Amino acid sequence: MDRVHLNPPPAADVAARADAHAVAPLLNCLLREVAEPHGGPGERQVYRLPGTGRLLRVLGERRPTEPEVWAGGAWQRLDHTELVKLVADELRRHTGLSNHELPAEMIDSRDAVAALLTARARATPPDDPYLRSEQSLLTGHPYHPAPKARGGGPAAAWLPYAPEAHAHFPLTLLAVREDAVVEEGDTSALDTLGEAPPGYRLLPAHPWQLDLVGRELAGAFADGRLLRLGTTGFDAWPTAAIRTLYAPERDLFLKFSLDVRITNDVRRLWRHDLLRLRRTDTAAATAFAALHGPAGWLGDRGYRTADFAFEELAVLLRDGFHDRLLPGTTPLLAAGLVEGFEGSPLAAAEDPAAWWEAYLAQVVPPALAAFADHGVVLEAHLQNTLVAVDADGIPAQALFRDAEGVKLLAEVERAAGWERLVYCLVVNHLVEIAGALAERHPTLDPWPAARRELARHDLPEIPALLSAPTLPGKTNLLLRWTGADGADARYLPLPNPLAGT
Template identity: 45%
Template sequence: MPVIGTAPTAVTAGSTGSVSSILSAGDVTSTALLNCLIREVCAPEQQVWQDGAQLVARLPRAGVVLRTGLARPPVGATYRLAPPYEEQRGDGWIPLSWGRLSNLVAGELELATGRPNPEFLVQVDGSHTALEAIIAARREPSYDPYIDSEQSLVAGHRFHPSPKSRQGSPTDWLQYAPEARARFRPLWLAVPEHLIAEEGTLEAFAGLETYGPRIPQGRKLLPVHPWQFSLLAGNPVLREALARGLLLNLGPSDAEAVPTSSVRTAYLPDADVFCKFSLDVRITNCVRKNAWYELSSAIALNDLLPPIFRKLNSTLLAEPAYRSVTLADRRLYEGLGVILRDGVRTLPGTPILAGALADPYNTFLADLPALSTPDGAQAWWDAYVAHVAPPVLSAYLDHGIVLEPHLQNVLICVDGDGMPIHTAFRDLEGTKLTAGSWDLTHLPSRVAESLTYAPDRGWNRVVYCLFVNHLTEIAAAIADLHPRLEKALWRTARKHFAVHDRHPQMRALLAGVPLPAKANLRTRWSRSADRGATYVTVPNPLAAPRPL
């Protein structure tokens, strides 16, 4: 793996979490495929074992044996695999390219499921092509720690088979790609007031409009992502509305937007507000548009949840309003719908995207002075878990709120030494309520349906996002800096979960029952919607010592 450590520096505007110069699109693609293969196929079927400083995995149906480097033994649900990646041939080993590996994975899955998936290799190839384009196009950092953290995830999800797959050619999207450190200026449509659809605290849009062009009388401004506008250009209803002057395309203003890690959500630093745009583009798992019921559900949650998060001493970034147009085409209502989200300037300290801290390909974590020694790293982790885990668990166990606290949905606010002092959660689209815990009869049935999870499904989502996707990866990143700490970190963490042991779900986790991990590889192979993703079980690093 690329070397992560650098000399620690203070958390200032000069901290950029620079990405390793030896980042290779081929190695990143292979690592992600192997991570998925081991977690979802080889480990559940007991077809993986350690051989000294290497990990060996067998594809039992294809009859193929693979070998990888291993930076250190796995602890819990994550791995630190390292090149070289090899395939056994006779009594020897030969290099394993990412292309050959993707074909082997596809062959094993087809044999296991009895179903082909011609899209799979296309998606993996597209992800590799995107990685190459991003690495080649990456610009200079902004030297704003928050913005640089949002734009640092060059490699993407380590346990996704095509972490950078996105619809279209790089020439279509590089100018809007956060990983390339892009910036762009939104377009502004002037919409007659009688064609405006909006809900929520509408003053939020009034504040944003001051950064747009002059508003023609009797109209309101609607910010639009330029990529999305180009995708909708052929829509006949939109074309007619523009031709008749019903909608006015005022073009871009001077307001600059910074695409964040989700690609379609952009931060406007001058206004200190996020615009969650629709994008009719498949990015990794999903087409990233704002469905009509998601527009309304954001406002419903924004009305219900803030008082609870104030009691939990954490922040849920508000989504106070949405706006769209009511032309006679639902595709335009959804495709031009934009949700506003509160900015970050009122947060204490310096906010940093959690995903940047966990990413083994950049230096964000190593750049924090607080982690320069093993004792400092232990204290940092203790503070980190204390700020992240209790609000998530209390929200679910005590209030029936299913947060989605994965690495791209959590901002960690740190002080001048890099110590965690506060947590902000975001993305009301991923936030749900457990069925039966809330009275939603005042909402349209489709909106209420989109807001709820069955309790067991909600718990799986919380545990996967918090423990497997998030805390396990942060602990592994700390162990990259201090390799002997990883098991000790989980012993330290137990006390933050033990306070919830009155709940049987937490007693089970503390006893060491396996954790649910989202099966991204199998989900992509079956072409299931992300909401219908299946889970596999993975080792639980919280496991208590067995009684004598």
């Protein structure tokens, strides 16, 4: 049951908090990808925007706030809407290209945060710390200009399915005529979710996806290829990925298509990804089976869909935690550790140096071993990594997921695969965890321990990683502004904290 508040948060408070959540990642993108440090003393950092020549200053570094622009002989404070206008003007001049879609997404992202803040004030967080960690991401990707955009639709359409609002809901059950079923891998768990009539197979669906593509399915419902059977007798909980749901009663993850742009992509289960799924999942599972240690792989067992709506109705089955977790441990989303949630062991670490060393020892070796020994490039970023902690909150095991994001060295050049791994594991992941720890413990220097852990591994790329002046940083703002494909990663050099140790 939801908890009802007699005194909801004031609108002005919600607006200010929504602005703060939305401003930080947009500034991070602008300062990383476009702005030039301008120097000058003071607690606020000053930058020059090369396209317009304007000066911008901000407070803080890891999550910058309070943007101000120099105008009329004084510093003028910018709210989120004004910052969006400034960024759009800068990017038009900087790139020579116009883009009307991305500024609207930035505004949509900020408005989504406001809706989420209001909804969270009336909702009860899950008791399970794992689910709390998955549903904690109010800011989201710290280096994306519109991390919380929801396709521009009204909040009433998506709030019932939003992890950040602590949503949980039953799945819609469909039946697909047997001659129209397409599946690969082990999909037997789907047949336990309900009972299909003779000549049909069960197909669970995300209710939001059905709302989005319902008109396209009218013919299939009319001619009997598709039937509605009701809903499951249990709830599923949306994870940080939004379209991936966890059903605790069944210990099963279900990943659906969702025809909404979230960060860089429309989140469909694309045909080409599904058709290579068995290959990538098998390679990752083989790599983890050969490891000497507790790390685990949450395998994508298989998928089922309908031939007349292959991508629209696809559902992918992912392993749950059964037989994968060490006894007495609790899995937590790495991205949740960065964002923060009630009960986070990162926030409670009494010995941050020891906690960090334990974290590195669980997360780094399996990612490097999969690459070096099996040619598997894990997408080991914050949202694809779970860290299981023991009763004292100390990291004891890492679990990785998402065969869709796995690359194989048999299909890509080693240098490209290594660059992707360094970005995902070091820049997107370790830099953020280290930053969150150091923010709470200013005397902690996390990089000597990271350097020691990386140096233990005998890969030819490691010496260069530890000595190179820069690391690859993904350019999400410029990717979206220039209309590049969401999977087309482009990198720019960032200062390497490992080399300065």
